[in-house]
Amino acid sequence: MSRQSVVLSGISKSFGQTQVLQDIDLTVREGEFLSLVGMSGCGKSTLLRIIAGLESPDSGMVSIGDSDVTTRDPSDRNLAMVFQSYALYPHMTVRQNIATPLRMRQLTLARRLPMLGRLLAPRSILRQIETEVAQAAETLQIAHLLDRKPGQLSGGQRQRVALARALVRQPSAFLMDEPLSNLDAKLRAHMREELAALHRRLGATFVYVTHDQVEAMTMSDRIALMIEGRIEQIGSPDDLYRSPATLAVARFIGSPTINLLTAEVSASGRVSVAGTSTDLLAAAGPATLGIRAEDLRFAADGIPVRLLRAETHGADRYLTCRLMTDEGQTVVLRENASDTQTTSAEDDLHLRFAPERAHLFGANGRRMTLRIAEKVAA
Numbered sequence: 001m002s003r004q005s006v007v008l009s010g011i012s013k014s015f016g017q018t019q020v021l022q023d024i025d026l027t028v029r030e031g032e033f034l035s036l037v038g039m040s041g042c043g044k045s046t047l048l049r050i051i052a053g054l055e056s057p058d059s060g061m062v063s064i065g066d067s068d069v070t071t072r073d074p075s076d077r078n079l080a081m082v083f084q085s086y087a088l089y090p091h092m093t094v095r096q097n098i099a100t101p102l103r104m105r106q107l108t109l110a111r112r113l114p115m116l117g118r119l120l121a122p123r124s125i126l127r128q129i130e131t132e133v134a135q136a137a138e139t140l141q142i143a144h145l146l147d148r149k150p151g152q153l154s155g156g157q158r159q160r161v162a163l164a165r166a167l168v169r170q171p172s173a174f175l176m177d178e179p180l181s182n183l184d185a186k187l188r189a190h191m192r193e194e195l196a197a198l199h200r201r202l203g204a205t206f207v208y209v210t211h212d213q214v215e216a217m218t219m220s221d222r223i224a225l226m227i228e229g230r231i232e233q234i235g236s237p238d239d240l241y242r243s244p245a246t247l248a249v250a251r252f253i254g255s256p257t258i259n260l261l262t263a264e265v266s267a268s269g270r271v272s273v274a275g276t277s278t279d280l281l282a283a284a285g286p287a288t289l290g291i292r293a294e295d296l297r298f299a300a301d302g303i304p305v306r307l308l309r310a311e312t313h314g315a316d317r318y319l320t321c322r323l324m325t326d327e328g329q330t331v332v333l334r335e336n337a338s339d340t341q342t343t344s345a346e347d348d349l350h351l352r353f354a355p356e357r358a359h360l361f362g363a364n365g366r367r368m369t370l371r372i373a374e375k376v377a378a
């Protein structure tokens with residue numbers, strides 16, 4: 001239970017003239033936490049709604065476990081969907097809200113009626129429902145709130161009730177669409193940890209939609225990064241951070257945004273950045289070098305820069321520099337704030353980067369193979 005795979009093959013979808021999804025193949029493995037991440041409008045919610053059966057694809061197939069569910073109604077897919085609006089029933093207590101899916105499944109219409117139901121429903125079923133509600137409430141630490149109504153709860157508590165209600169259904173997979181976006185920043189960070197812990201505890205399959213790369217990076221086993229209706233790259237958070245397949249992925253993942261510098265690879269294969277030759281070798285042509293803030297440092301020689309400003313955020317210090325060769329281009333370097341600031345000079349500074357941490361992208365935006373030149377002994 002709760003551990004089915006979700007397999008999409010060749011999914012396409014248009015709304016009128018606009019193609020929103022283009023031939024998507026995606027396998028969410030059993031028990032995996034997979035995030036669909038991308039900018040607003042890239043099609044991630046539409047893809048999730050297609051998995052849920054709330055939207056039908058123009059072509060392609062949706063399978064859950066071994067079953068083709070492409071034409072099945074949402075209610076026949078055994079999936080639990082959690083939205084940013086919690087969709088709780090305001091007139092019901094938390095206990096009744098959580099019990100609703102169980103009552104729907106296990107009791108006939110007459111038995112669900114408040115007064116009549118109590119007389120008609122077998123006690124064993126009611127006891128079973130009570131036990132399952134209590135277990136879900138325990139898992140989500142809301143046992144003390146069971147007699148309250150949603151209006152008497154905070155945003156985070158409501159979100160937990162919505163999760164508990166999804167939990168009792170023991171779905172094949174959980175589908176979540178930006179479930180934390182209505183919460184304030186602190187609560188969001190806290191709920192991120194709770195969701196990740198819940199996933200570990202349940203071992204269930206989670207498909208999670210977010211536009212927030214930090215959210216995706218901190219919780220997911222794998223991330224599928226979507227751009228304009230296609231999956232640009234799929235991999236672990238580390239894969240996307242350390243080996244972005246394209247310039248677009250490199251730009252999207254990581255905070256602060258990766259530094260992108262104009263580069264040129266000479267006919268002999270030597271990469272130069274901002275007019276400075278480096279130890280890197282690649283295929284000749286114009287290129288863009290990507291280097292993250294933590295992989296840059298000041299050195300006696302290298303790319304000439306001028307320091308613009310230094311800012312400390314918690315444990316990190318960010319130094320923003322302007323390239324001497326290109327006044328329009330700035331780069332950001334990250335240092336540990338507890339270390340002494342490496343420089344206070346404004347001019348005549350040079351930057352070096354760890355060559356093995358550099359990323360090179362060709363004119364088509366695709367990642368290029370980089371080699372490090374062997375140092376020739378003097």
Ligand SMILES: Nc1ncnc2c1ncn2[C@@H]1O[C@H](COP(=O)(O)OP(=O)(O)OP(=O)(O)O)[C@@H](O)[C@H]1O
Pocket residue numbers: 015020038039040041042043044045046047211
């Ligand atoms: N029912 C619809 N009719 C017409 N166009 C739609 C419909 N639903 C979505 N779209 C369009 O499809 C595109 C993808 O929408 P979708 O909601 O999947 O994007 P998203 O990546 O989830 O964005 P967001 O993060 O803003 O929710 C958008 O351009 C949107 O305007």
